[in-house]
Amino acid sequence: MGVLTVTTLKSLTLADPSVGVAEFGVRSNARDGAFTPAPVKLRPMRDPDALIARAGVRGDPDRDQHFLVDDRVLDRLPTYLEDIEADTGHLLEIGGGTGALTDRLLAVGDEVTVVERDPKLAAFLCEEFREEVESGRLTVIEGDALEVDLPEFTASVSNLPYGVSSEIAFRLFPEKRPLVLMFQQEFAERMVAEPGTSAYGRLSVSSQHYAAVELVESIPKEAFSPPPAVQSAVVRAEPRAPDYAVDDEAFFLRFVKALFTQRRKTIRNAIRNTAHISGLTEPEAVVEAADEEVLRKRAGAMAPAEFAALAQLALETSGLESNG
Numbered sequence: 599m600g601v602l603t604v605t606t607l608k609s610l611t612l613a614d615p616s617v618g619v620a621e622f623g624v625r626s627n628a629r630d631g632a633f634t635p636a637p638v639k640l641r642p643m644r645d646p647d648a649l650i651a652r653a654g655v656r657g658d659p660d661r662d663q664h665f666l667v668d669d670r671v672l673d674r675l676p677t678y679l680e681d682i683e684a685d686t687g688h689l690l691e692i693g694g695g696t697g698a699l700t701d702r703l704l705a706v707g708d709e710v711t712v713v714e715r716d717p718k719l720a721a722f723l724c725e726e727f728r729e730e731v732e733s734g735r736l737t738v739i740e741g742d743a744l745e746v747d748l749p750e751f752t753a754s755v756s757n758l759p760y761g762v763s764s765e766i767a768f769r770l771f772p773e774k775r776p777l778v779l780m781f782q783q784e785f786a787e788r789m790v791a792e793p794g795t796s797a798y799g800r801l802s803v804s805s806q807h808y809a810a811v812e813l814v815e816s817i818p819k820e821a822f823s824p825p826p827a828v829q830s831a832v833v834r835a836e837p838r839a840p841d842y843a844v845d846d847e848a849f850f851l852r853f854v855k856a857l858f859t860q861r862r863k864t865i866r867n868a869i870r871n872t873a874h875i876s877g878l879t880e881p882e883a884v885v886e887a888a889d890e891e892v893l894r895k896r897a898g899a900m901a902p903a904e905f906a907a908l909a910q911l912a913l914e915t916s917g918l919e920s921n922g
């Protein structure tokens with residue numbers, strides 16, 4: 599019996615996607631060395647520069663348009679979902695651009711929805727992926743990702759528009775789905791930061807409230823056209839319940855926000871000074887009830903579970919403004 603060697607082609611890039619499909623086959627080392635094409639046929643991935651040329655656009659930084667042009671990065675992004683065995687039944691992409699990432703998502707997902715605000719790009723995506731749109735595998739939503747209704751997606755992989763990346767991330771987090779999102783490097787570092795580090799803050803606590811977050815890759819500016827001003831980074835968020843319980847999630851997040859506005863102050867003074875943000879009607883009662891050890895800390899040294907315990911205590915000892 600001959601030894602079988604699977605012939606794989608990680609990424610075959612052709613300028614024109616209509617040129618053909620790549621055939622993946624199994625080569626038998628039997629004496630005749632015959633090549634038997636495997637039953638599956640995989641198509642090559644679209645070339646990102648050719649997509650930009652076909653779309654007839656130049657990325658406009660004022661509209662958060664920095665298109666990924668590095669095939670290796672594009673090919674890797676969906677693999678961060680594979681690593682955690684995420685369900686790729688329905689992938690959501692925010693900011694489709696000229697479709698280089700959309701193409702990779704169609705290769706791994708059963709169904710893909712892409713949201714794109716720029717009407718010209720949304721129309722191009724419909725044209726470029728006409729077959730997938732007609733077969734129902736791809737839905738293009740033209741509109742602002744902060745406003746449109748999002749579908750029931752199983753995971754998202756997106757190179758986010760940086761101007762609204764925080765707002766979009768916090769629209770996606772509560773959906774509790776695996777996310778692979780590109781941010782500015784510094785923002786990504788703040789999301790994943792640990793207590794006691796300079797990058798740790800409100801963003802770290804609120805991101806980690808929803809998911810286990812991990813900075814999986816830094817991406818140089820040259821991977822984009824046009825290159826952004828700063829380096830980027832990919833964050834993978836795997837949803838999980840936090841290791842603490844909070845009765846009022848909205849209050850917890852508001853309380854954390856309030857305390858970090860006074861990060862140089864002790865927690866004691868931060869509670870007192872930020873009632874207008876937290877909505878606490880009796881901040882002094884919270885100070886009286888809390889442990890001295892906690893009150894002496896500063897927000898940057900508080901673990902998420904400590905904020906949660908303090909928020910619970912605050913709810914038990916103080917009222918909340920009715921609009922808080």
Ligand SMILES: C[S@@+](CC[C@H](N)C(=O)[O-])C[C@H]1O[C@@H](n2cnc3c(N)ncnc32)[C@H](O)[C@@H]1O
Nearest residue numbers: 664665666693694695714715716742743757759
């Ligand atoms: C950083 S580019 C990424 C494009 C493409 N996914 C890629 O990786 O090459 C961000 C895209 O989001 C679009 N965009 C900007 N603001 C948006 C918004 N509020 N909602 C939806 N799309 C937006 C831009 O037009 C642009 O195509």
